[in-house]
Amino acid sequence: MRPQLPIERHTMAVLVDNEAGVLARVIGLFSGRGYNIESLTVAEVNHAEGLSRITVVTRGTPPVIEQIKAQLERLIPVHKVSDLTVEGPAVERELALVKVAALGDPRVESLRLADAFRARVLDTTTDSFTFEITGSSEKIDAFVELMKPLGLVDVSRTGVVAIKRGAGGM
């Protein structure tokens, strides 16, 4: 048996050609080779050059993480892969929309907590709020937990986006 290696969480930024099927290639690579996807986001970041940026959060032992990076790099439409966890420091953010339906005290309490978390109210009705919150995934987890007993209806999360700190690229 290989010695027990620690499982690590890594955030990778992947710059790809914005072409049909590119996301399927990345996702197929993860499922086909049995890697984990904890979070994945994608959007075009450079229209002129047709480039999209995928941010993927994954877990694995150090050799598996190294393989994931090498496997991503050999996909033909991939320009660059940056393991932000290794090459960091990097900042990570996630955005969530959180809907709570409540009346009376719970309604007031949800608003008070939202304020403490610096969540904004995006939509209000007499019996509901929709909050917008940004922060680390842990912060959003904590906020969602607190909303549950107060009448949580739905959560929509973007998944993690990340970027390197300082003046350097990726």
Add this chain to the structure above:
Amino acid sequence: MPPEAQGNMMSGAEMIIRALKEQGVDTIFGYPGGAVLPIYDALFKQNHIRHILVRQEGGAVHAAEGYARSTGKPGVVLVTSGPGATNAVTGLVDALMDSIPIVCITGQVPTHLIGSDAFQEADTVGITRPATKHNYLVKNVADVGRVMHEAFYVATNGRPGPVVIDMPKDIQVETGVYTGSPKTKHRSYQPQLKGDLGAIRQAVELIASARRPVFYTGGGVINSGPNASQLLREFVRMTGFPITTTLMGLGSYPASDPQWLGMLGMHGTYEANLAMHDCDVMINIGARFDDRITGRLNAFSPDSKKIHVDIDRSSINKNVHADVAIVGDAGHVLEDMIKVWKAGVHRPDKQAIADWWKQIDQWRGKDCLKYEPSKDVIMPQYALQRLHALTKHLKPYFTTEVGQHQMWAAQFIGFEEPNHWMTSGGLGTMGYGLPAAVGVQIAHPNALVIDVAGEASTMMNIQEFSTAVQHDAPIKVFILNNEYMGMVRQWQQISYEGRYSHSYSDSLPDFVKLAEAMHGVGLRCTKPDEVDGVIEEMMAIRKPVIVDCQVAKLENCFPMVPSGAAHNEILLNARDAGLERADDLALV
């Protein structure tokens, strides 16, 4: 429209032919159907490119693989949508696993019908995404030229592999301006050929300090081209070190050379496997630490420092940790290694290397490939020894099917040159050898091309014998007929107490009559003293031949490192495996 564009106005189908011509393609392997009729029409109107009509699309891909592996050029395939494309999938995965450059054009339903479950529609790019190195769906006729050239670039550069281009029928018919040239590259895919010089120096130092070294080389040396094989020979001889090659690397180093230890791995030689197990420095060039090589990973060569040269970054540290990793092309890296070695002053300890050879010679003394000869039945090993001895002066090309016969061929045919050995290693596809032989023969019309086959594998793609007949490809299908799926039966004998569950080749055809019915020639031998005569007769016939060589039915292939075992737990014979010698005579 600018005047120069006018000459470049053409249909998508014509663009495909134009791009193939510009790529220097002389042969394609294909099978028509509704969704590629415009391309077939364009083929009809030209005579630069030869089309080899196969009998099933799977055969087209294997033939293209044989063509590619034996020439170093990419193999080209043309098939229709739906079933044409799905039939090609096995061949595509085979080429992916064995790093064979293939460009496969598939027809597709017209763009406006995609997604409507149209007649013979299949999601070809979806199905072949994990089956290819890369694939394309062309949705605009203006892209055809560029995509075609890019596909060739991707298939042949870096680690080679199959590329699919899915061409909707309307795109084939529409006209547009042809763009693209054979110089087209991919804007982000630019594999690195030269290795890092610092790492190469480090590797050479490690090599110079070795006391029990071994070269372990693979298909990557073949992929790199004949020059890499020459450089490998040069470097290995300079060092005086032993060398072993994988199944895919056979021919990159001459089998007749005293420094060669034979193939390693599950059915490799005793000396090669023990040298790998006991070495202190392992020099891996273009091999990928496949599980058929390593056996149980935690027992694999426990005391060695490992140097790994590979063009594909992901092959490094995938299964086995490399102490010195060099990403680059085998030929380029070998060239630099030789330069650094020549410039250096350090040399391995002569005494240590001499002692190591003494140890290796002791292992060689086991004569691990020996078998019990017989006067009454043809031993498969004997048949291959004779096949090798009688044909080697002609420098034949060999393909194989998959099974015991494949391993015996690897053990008993000595390969002296690269690109003369075509076998399905990574996927292990039964039915590969016959169509691959057709592809090899088409590329080398005057050469002797032999498919070493098993009777069960032969039945998987027997229809391609007709292809050989139609295209005057005088291939020789040399069947070691043991009436069993021998490799399966061997495992059942060793691991399942001899319960031969569905591994008997029942209701076999009469292969001699079959060959005749298909307008080829059939020959048969049943006794050892008939073998030479049949081989000589086979060689003299300028037509496709099937030889039904009826061999011992229950012979097993040794040495054998059972899966999950360590190299030094290698079984040398039936006794090691806990078996009595198979009692063939009683069963004949």
